[in-house]
Amino acid sequence: MEMIKKYKKQLYILLSLAVVALLWFTQKRYDGEQRFLGETVASNEAIEVEKEEKGEKTASTIFVDVKGAVVHQGVYEVEETDRVKDVIALAGGFTKEADQTKVNLAAKVHDEMVIYVPKAGEEASGSVISDSIADAAANEGKVNINTATLEDLEQLHGIGPAKAAAIITYREEHGPFQKIEDLLNVTGIGEKSLEKIKEQVVVR
DSSP: OOHHHHHHHHHHHHHHHHHHHHHOOOHHHHHHHHHHHHHHHHHHHHHHHHHHHHHSSOOOOEEEEEESSBOOOEEEEEETTOBBBHHHHHHBHHHHHHGGOOOOOOOOOTTTTEEEEETTTTGGGOOOBSOOOTTHHHHHEEEETTOOOOOHHTTTTTOOOHHHHHHHHHHHHSSOOSGGGGGGGGGTHHHHHHHTTTEEEOOO
16 A cells, blocks of 8 residues: 555656646747747848838839930839839830930939930930930030930040949949049049049039
8 A cells, every 4th residue: 555655656746747847848939939939020120121221112203304206205203213214115115216326225214304315317416315415505515424324424534434334333333423522432433533524524
């Protein structure tokens, strides 16, 4: 009888220890899941903040005026991340008379931008796309570095194909120049280069 009581007591102790161990294990697993969920939420929030800091958010709309040799001239509401090619497409594309070589389809659009598509044979003074070098009369012959094509930039004193390409690459990656001095951020352009072209360029 004593033997049975002894084994019952040991069995009770073992069962109690097993229950305690099971409760401890369950609690640790719950804590781990909660910590994982918390880290996941925090990670997702961090990703969203990073996207906002990088500008990866819904693009706002702007208005662009399209004129010249396009099917439908007019003012179009587009996203600020669009390119000239997107706006031309909205305008129905080029007409048969359009001189497409004068249009930089890769240029980024900006609010209040004017895109003029010239007809083949038009003089340079009328072949304007978004205030590039062709708008000499309106801008005293200065090159708008925010919209100028590769060929436009190469006309600047001391700017060859490499530096012209670097300006366009910087513009596409960082957005429009805010001031002429921002050209110093472009690879290959220093104080001396800037001094040579300072009077030839404009930011609009």
